[in-house]
Amino acid sequence: MATALSFLPALILVLIISVQGTSTGDRCTASSSIEVQTINTGEPAGGGDTVFEVRVKNLCPCSVRDVRLDGGGFATTVEVDPAVFRAADDGGGAYLVNGGGPIASMATVAFRYAWDHFFQITPASLEEDQCAS
Template sequence: MANSTIKVLNIVLFLALISKGYSTCSLEDISLTQTKTGVTIQGKPEWSVTITNKCPCAQKNIVLDCQGFQTVERIDPSLLDVDAKSGACVVKPNQLIYKDPVTFKYAWDNSFPLTPTFSQRFC
């Protein structure tokens, strides 16, 4: 009987630790990398941006600080909604982002420091 009780308590403790770990996601769980593609568009180098959610939970409405962001290449607004007035960009607006990376490209003289500033987590 005591052996069964210990096993049950261990399982409960394990599940509690797992659920606690899932709820501690933060902006540091959003990885953003930029690389030159080697392509030139209207005389400007093209940049490929990959955003990865490393949180075990889905995230939604990831907002990037993109103050001053410019591009001569069209970006699909379902991938990145750019609001030039506020200097904020929303990654895949109103869509859950799981583990699959989100990728888009833009063309400008240099890369922009796109920094995550907000997200909604769904555990």
């Protein structure tokens, strides 16, 4: 019995660390915390293009900001609100979501574009903003 009790403090410490995580900075990465879904709406656009809707969802338990996506050669024949999705100013080929502003946990930012095919848009980077924990 005494041997079992000597392991109890170590077990409690391991459980606390596993529940809390190591730090908020280690919790959220672009690849695991940002979900990008592209949906063919079936709506036609001028010139024979199709309208696609892109939904960018923050799966991180924290608010994130400066969310950047790899656009995979993104182009569109309809205007996309630059406050929602635009080429980042750094010239690195990434696209900024929500003007770089915060996206709350579990919130979705969406935009539409039109082209003759969809683009593979993937998460590139983010910064944690605020966490409720």
